Every structure is written in structure tokens, then in C-alpha cells.
Amino acid sequence: MRQEAFGSGPGAGHEPSRSAGNALRELRRTSILHVDMDAFFVSVELRSRPDLRGKPVIVGFPAERSVVLSASYEARATGVKSAMPMSIAMRRCPSAVIINPRHTVYYEVSGQIMEIFASITDLVEPLSVDEAFLDVGGAIRRLGSPLEIGHLIRRRVQSELGITASVGIASTKFVAKIASTRCKPDGILQINAEDTLDYLHSLPVNALWGVGGKTGEVLARLGIRTVADVAATPLASLKKVLGASGEHVHRLSMGVDPRPVTPTRLEKSIGAEETFSNDTGDDALLHRELLRLSHRTAGRLRSSGMLARTVALKLRYSDFSTVTRSRSVHAPVDSAQMIYQVAVQLLESLGPRSMSVRLVGVRAEQLEPAGQTSLQLSLDRRDDNWRAAEQALDRVSERFGSKTLLPARLLEPGKPPTGT
Numbered sequence: 001m002r003q004e005a006f007g008s009g010p011g012a013g014h015e016p017s018r019s020a021g022n023a024l025r026e027l028r029r030t031s032i033l034h035v036d037m038d039a040f041f042v043s044v045e046l047r048s049r050p051d052l053r054g055k056p057v058i059v060g061f062p063a064e065r066s067v068v069l070s071a072s073y074e075a076r077a078t079g080v081k082s083a084m085p086m087s088i089a090m091r092r093c094p095s096a097v098i099i100n101p102r103h104t105v106y107y108e109v110s111g112q113i114m115e116i117f118a119s120i121t122d123l124v125e126p127l128s129v130d131e132a133f134l135d136v137g138g139a140i141r142r143l144g145s146p147l148e149i150g151h152l153i154r155r156r157v158q159s160e161l162g163i164t165a166s167v168g169i170a171s172t173k174f175v176a177k178i179a180s181t182r183c184k185p186d187g188i189l190q191i192n193a194e195d196t197l198d199y200l201h202s203l204p205v206n207a208l209w210g211v212g213g214k215t216g217e218v219l220a221r222l223g224i225r226t227v228a229d230v231a232a233t234p235l236a237s238l239k240k241v242l243g244a245s246g247e248h249v250h251r252l253s254m255g256v257d258p259r260p261v262t263p264t265r266l267e268k269s270i271g272a273e274e275t276f277s278n279d280t281g282d283d284a285l286l287h288r289e290l291l292r293l294s295h296r297t298a299g300r301l302r303s304s305g306m307l308a309r310t311v312a313l314k315l316r317y318s319d320f321s322t323v324t325r326s327r328s329v330h331a332p333v334d335s336a337q338m339i340y341q342v343a344v345q346l347l348e349s350l351g352p353r354s355m356s357v358r359l360v361g362v363r364a365e366q367l368e369p370a371g372q373t374s375l376q377l378s379l380d381r382r383d384d385n386w387r388a389a390e391q392a393l394d395r396v397s398e399r400f401g402s403k404t405l406l407p408a409r410l411l412e413p414g415k416p417p418t419g420t
Helices: 020-029 040-046 086-092 103-120 137-143 146-161 173-182 193-200 213-221 227-232 235-242 245-253 283-304 336-349 381-400
Strands: 002-006 032-037 057-059 097-099 124-128 131-135 165-170 187-191 269-280 306-317 322-333 357-369
Touching: 020 137, 032 146, 032 173, 040 057, 040 103, 057 086, 103 124, 103 131, 103 146, 103 283, 131 173, 137 146, 146 165, 146 187, 165 173, 173 187, 173 193, 187 193, 193 227, 213 235, 227 245, 235 245, 269 283, 269 306, 283 306, 283 336, 283 357, 306 336, 322 336, 322 357, 336 357
Parallel strands: 002 187, 057 097, 165 187
Antiparallel strands: 032 131, 032 165, 124 131, 269 357, 306 322, 306 357
16 A cells, blocks of 8 residues: 655654644645555456456457456556457457456445445535545544545555555545545645645646547647646637636646535436447347446446336447437336337337447436335336346345346347457
């Protein structure tokens, strides 16, 4: 584990001699945490495969059209990155162990991570399944300084979940995110409020949000290579070359990020998609995959405590053209069978296909918390029976693993497609 504190403020060393009230105010100036799991999918898999620790590991399907979902740091050292085509990843790291993803398990662990965060503070803003912003200003009296709270979170994640997390601590969300990135893996880094500009101005320009490869090249042609260079450049000059984003980049270079941690953020949609190993026009195979994706989507809805009022279908054809269709349902759903029925109707509404299909996807949209919604009873009791059966499957999967029980149609012979 790497621990580091930039500067000499209250969280970095000895607490200054000042009144308790002033000391508390100083600590609260640097009370935003960005907590990010290290190689999350891989770390979850290594809990049951400890023999693979220290080895290059990739989570993804070993097929030409699949992509890397997660890679261990040993694999990353060879140039493997998330979202990279698996074909390239396997060429760069031929010794890597490939593990098929288990999305249900990842979302279960994600829920446990968020429960740990919620026990620390009410101000938690999830960004993805394995990272979140936390404002711990209100927890300082109870749990100690932000740095101590960061250590507490890391200890609990390690002891309760068997994975590691990196924590960035700062006075703004933007700088906290930078700090967690800079101390990975398995580290903690605090940037004190009064030291923010000194720290930012020591970084390369691509540390700023919104400065990717192309923007970095544009700035480099002007001799702007560090965050300090951006801060020293007149705003008018930045806007001339970057347009409206010039003001955004300039504000960040000065450490300005007034956004609060917003705990009310909800996922706008939940879904899953698959890319076939070979393009297909087989309706039976498409229907089987829609059923598989509907179960994956419904499982994520139920584990998230959400219901959907709209179901969407996505098709990508062999020429890479993409179509989407969606339909609202009469009552909010979290049942795979009900999602599947709508998805099949949407597929049939597209009519005869002139091209084979490369990718198929299902999404649940217009989400709302299940606890705030009364499920309407269907006139057809089969809907309720399906939902009860799937909840029973959830309980079996929690105890014995996600592949213990499957719908019979998903056990039909035939090569399954490759996940993306």
C-alpha cells in the first residue's frame, strides 16, 4: 500500500495548534474522497483464484470481436487496456489467463461496496459499479480526519470484500479523482486545500478532464504541456483554439470545481449486449440471446432495487449500421420474461432483415426505485409467477453461483456469442 500526502496541512502530518473549531473547519476544507477499486472485475475473480495473484489476468471472452473488460496490473504492464479488442490484448500478452466475466457477481459486490460507503456518510455519489465520490465532512467528529476515514474505508473493503481500493482526498471532486488515479494501485493520496494549485501545476496537461490526445496535441503546438502552462495562458487564447471548452479547461487548471457530491444520482438505464463471433441471421439464435440478455438485465435491475418503464432493443448489422427501438410497458418491470417479451416484439417490428446481425442488446430505461413503486397486478397471473420464479433464481444464485440454474432454452446446443 502506498500512502502519500501532498503538502503539510492538517491531514498530512501533525495537526496545527489551533482551537478545536478552527481545526475542524480546516479538516472539512479537504473532505471529498474519490474511492476506486483496483482492477475491479479481476480482483473479484482472484478471490476464488488466489493462484493467479501476481500473474497477467484478463476478464473478457477470448474471441476476436470481444473486448477487454478488466486487466490485472501485470497484464497492463504489457500494454493491455480496458476496452481493447481481445485479439490485440492476447497478442500483446500471450501468457495472460483469460477469465469469462460474471456480471451478476460484480453487481453483487458493487452493492456491498456502496453499503460500506453509506455507513460512512450519506453523501455518496456513485460513478460506476466500483467507484464513487464521498463527502466525509459530516463524519469527521465521529470517525476522524478525512485521511483516517480513507484508511478506514480501505481496511473495510479489504477485510470484508477481499479486494483493494485506492483513495484520493482533496477539496474538490476533480482533484480527488486525480489523486486516486495517481496513487493506484492500492494507495491513498491526500491533496490539502492550500496545496491544490502547487500540486495541479506540477502535472502534465492531460491530467485535466477534457484534455485527451487530440486536445493535448493542439495545446502542445502552442507550447502548452503542463497544467501550469494552461493556467498561465490567457483565457481568450484558450477559447480561440479550444472553443467553449477552453473556459472549462482554464477553470480546472486553477483548481476551480464547485460541484458538490450529489447523492441522488441514479442510473438512467441498465442493460447488456453481446457481439456474435460470427454475424448471424438465425432468428432462433437471436431469440435465445435476447432471453439471455433479458435475464442479465433483469438480474441487475433487481440487485439495484430498480424497476423499468421502458424496454429498448439494439441491433448492429454486418455493415456496422445500428438501429434502436423502444417501447413503454403498462407497469414497471424487473422480470426477465416480461423484458424478453417486449424485446421480441421490438425485433419483429423491424420486419425482414436484408443483412445479418453483428450485435444485439437489451436495455431497461426510465428507471425508478422499486421501493417507491407499487407493482400493478397483471390480469395474466403468469407475469407474477415469472417474477416469483426469477426471485427464487436470485436466491439460488446468491448461494450457489450464477450458473447453477439457467432457463432451459439457454441450454440448447449452439455456440454462444462473445460478450462485449
